Amino acid sequence: MSENTIEAEIISIIADVSGFDPEEIKPESKLADDLEIDSIKAIEIVVALEKKYKISVRDDDVPKITTVHETTELVSRLLQQDNMIHVRS
Amino acid sequence: MSGADHPEYDAVIIGAGISGLVCGNYLAKAGMKVLIAEQHHKPGGYCTSFTRRGFTFDAAAHSFGGYRENGILRKVFQDFSLDKNIPITRYDPSDILLTPEYRVCLWSDPEKTIEDLREPFPKEADKYREFVAFLMNPSLNSFARIRSWTFKDLLDHYFQNEALKSMLAFPIFGNGALPPSRMSAFIGAKIFIEFLLDGGYYPDGGMHVMSNALAERFQEYGGELLLSSPVQKIIVRNGNVSGVVINNTLIASRHVISNCDARQTFLNLVGKKHLPQEFLNKLNHMIPSLSMFVLYLGMDQAFPENAGSNIWYLPQYDLENMYRSAARRSHKNISEFMMRISPNGKCILAFIHAPYRNKPFWLNNREKFIESFIIHLTHIMPDIAQHILYKEAATPHTMHRYTLNYRGAAYGWESIHSQLADVDFRRPSFLHNLSLTGHWSTQGLGIPGVAYLGYDTASTLLKRRKTLPS
Numbered sequence: 001m002s003e004n005t006i007e008a009e010i011i012s013i014i015a016d017v018s019g020f021d022p023e024e025i026k027p028e029s030k031l032a033d034d035l036e037i038d039s040i041k042a043i044e045i046v047v048a049l050e051k052k053y054k055i056s057v058r059d060d061d062v063p064k065i066t067t068v069h070e071t072t073e074l075v076s077r078l079l080q081q082d083n084m085i086h087v088r089s
Numbered sequence: 090m091s092g093a094d095h096p097e098y099d100a101v102i103i104g105a106g107i108s109g110l111v112c113g114n115y116l117a118k119a120g121m122k123v124l125i126a127e128q129h130h131k132p133g134g135y136c137t138s139f140t141r142r143g144f145t146f147d148a149a150a151h152s153f154g155g156y157r158e159n160g161i162l163r164k165v166f167q168d169f170s171l172d173k174n175i176p177i178t179r180y181d182p183s184d185i186l187l188t189p190e191y192r193v194c195l196w197s198d199p200e201k202t203i204e205d206l207r208e209p210f211p212k213e214a215d216k217y218r219e220f221v222a223f224l225m226n227p228s229l230n231s232f233a234r235i236r237s238w239t240f241k242d243l244l245d246h247y248f249q250n251e252a253l254k255s256m257l258a259f260p261i262f263g264n265g266a267l268p269p270s271r272m273s274a275f276i277g278a279k280i281f282i283e284f285l286l287d288g289g290y291y292p293d294g295g296m297h298v299m300s301n302a303l304a305e306r307f308q309e310y311g312g313e314l315l316l317s318s319p320v321q322k323i324i325v326r327n328g329n330v331s332g333v334v335i336n337n338t339l340i341a342s343r344h345v346i347s348n349c350d351a352r353q354t355f356l357n358l359v360g361k362k363h364l365p366q367e368f369l370n371k372l373n374h375m376i377p378s379l380s381m382f383v384l385y386l387g388m389d390q391a392f393p394e395n396a397g398s399n400i401w402y403l404p405q406y407d408l409e410n411m412y413r414s415a416a417r418r419s420h421k422n423i424s425e426f427m428m429r430i431s432p433n434g435k436c437i438l439a440f441i442h443a444p445y446r447n448k449p450f451w452l453n454n455r456e457k458f459i460e461s462f463i464i465h466l467t468h469i470m471p472d473i474a475q476h477i478l479y480k481e482a483a484t485p486h487t488m489h490r491y492t493l494n495y496r497g498a499a500y501g502w503e504s505i506h507s508q509l510a511d512v513d514f515r516r517p518s519f520l521h522n523l524s525l526t527g528h529w530s531t532q533g534l535g536i537p538g539v540a541y542l543g544y545d546t547a548s549t550l551l552k553r554r555k556t557l558p559s
């Protein structure tokens with residue numbers, strides 16, 4: 001899956017949770033300041049990402065995602081790790 | 090009746106609980122044409138009261154939190170200019186924790202609480218300051234980081250004394266129906282903030298004052314409120330929600346917002362055939378919170394001592410065991426409880442968690458519960474029995490009858506980690522134009538929580554409307 005596809009999908013998830021239109025959500029948008037994501041919504045986003053990509057986000061990683069772009073990067077990285085595990089096993 | 094192309098309403102809200110009322114006010118104030126349909130003959134859901142023989146009793150909710158500067162209820166009251174109309178009193182301490190060994194007050198000023206803790210718990214008192222500092226830290230992610238912790242993990246992180254941990258966890262058990270080992274840390278923390286650190290507020294006259302004021306304001310904004318009008322069906326075509334049926338009449342609406350029980354919403358009003366199998370399985374496995382048995386007592390004289398505070402009586406410290414025994418409560422195992430004396434000192438409410446059971450159980454046991462509960466109240470009010478003029482009780486079946494909440498659940502879904510923050514319970518991806526708001530949309534956080542959800546549901550809808558042609 002390309003990072004662009006993932007980005008579009010993540011924007012759609014963030015749009016669902018935040019109520020903002022996908023058009024208004026840019027990679028550099030800040031989750032808290034621009035998209036009004038509070039702690040409950042941050043959790044909703046993480047739960048939705050875990051469900052969609054069958055990944056598990058470590059609690060320590062949650063504070064590190066402050067923009068849409070960082071969210072995409074984190075998901076891509078977790079998916080790659082997943083792939084590597086599948087390749088090896 | 091107008092056709093589907095020109096729906097009669099922009100939004101129909103099912104249920105006039107606090108969440109539905111708050112949501113309705115925001116939408117109507119923004120100029121939307123909104124209908125709220127409520128099955129009961131008065132608004133408020135769990136936030137209402139009733140009067141018998143001159144005594145006014147809050148039916149369920151009996152105080153609220155989140156009224157600090159920037160608190161969600163402060164915002165709601167200000168946004169609808171209710172802050173000047175409704176006198177709010179804050180009772181301080183909001184909560185009193187009593188055990189056979191200790192008495193700790195939770196004051197509005199945490200420093201005062203710390204002073205109270207210093208003598209019985211010298212090693213822990215300052216830890217409470219750190220705990221409070223963590224909770225009040227508004228950073229976006231400080232909570233997200235503890236997402237998979239339990240409330241027990243969080244308490245263990247700050248405190249060592251088991252008795253104190255149980256005392257601090259007991260109001261969370263009372264307000265969230267879960268012991269610390271099962272309660273998500275996130276929800277437990279939110280309850281601690283909104284109920285205890287910023288709790289104890291009460292609308293003078295009774296909880297209904299708040300619901301009635303919201304209902305009136307909603308109508309002043311042009312909203313229509315139908316009481317005694319259960320919604321019978323939500324109309325769905327090809328995954329699009331287009332209205333509801335009330336009194337066998339179709340009412341077309343661009344959006345439908347359900348403030349009522351989630352199982353009822355999906356299984357009875359929407360109907361199984363519109364639900365994806367995966368979601369149906371999930372719904373069938375969701376666990377509701379426990380219900381409550383509530384005792385209402387009218388007294389022959391005023392009992393002003395500690396009136397307005399929530400008094401938590403904890404006869405022993407094993408909350409895990411308490412939870413297990415609450416789930417199979419009988420009149421013989423009433424032990425822990427919460428009690429509140431009304432501000433005028435004349436009415437007493439007492440609460441204990443209880444399972445739903447069945448009708449015959451409560452027919453046979455209601456009186457026994459009342460008598461046994463009164464005997465237990467003598468632990469903190471020895472001569473209570475001589476002063477009772479009027480007694481009444483609500484069983485879990487009463488809770489269900491008045492609100493249609495599944496199994497009389499006190500707080501919607503149980504706040505366990507695995508049931509947290511599922512967007513399908515707020516804006517189901519498979520049903521366009523349907524939202525859920527309130528304690529069944531996955532976070533059961535009392536009045537501040539459902540008010541927030543009402544606000545958030547409305548602002549999401551309004552944001553969408555700005556960007557979509559209507």
Ligand SMILES: Cc1cc2nc3c(=O)[nH]c(=O)nc-3n(C[C@H](O)[C@H](O)[C@H](O)COP(=O)(O)OP(=O)(O)OC[C@H]3O[C@@H](n4cnc5c(N)ncnc54)[C@H](O)[C@@H]3O)c2cc1C
Pocket residue numbers: 103104105106107108109126127128129132133134135136148149150151152153154318319320321348349350353381383440488491492493494498499500526527528529533534535536537539
């Ligand atoms: C005993 C008890 C004590 C509590 N104490 C407190 C407290 O002190 N402080 C606090 O903050 N919280 C307290 N809570 C929790 C708090 O009351 C709830 O979280 C909150 O009131 C829930 O609001 P809601 O709007 O989500 O739902 P509800 O209050 O359940 O409202 C749902 C509404 O939908 C209506 N409805 C259902 N089905 C239909 C239908 N088919 N058509 C039309 N209408 C329908 C119901 O009649 C009801 O009015 C307490 C709860 C209980 C049970």
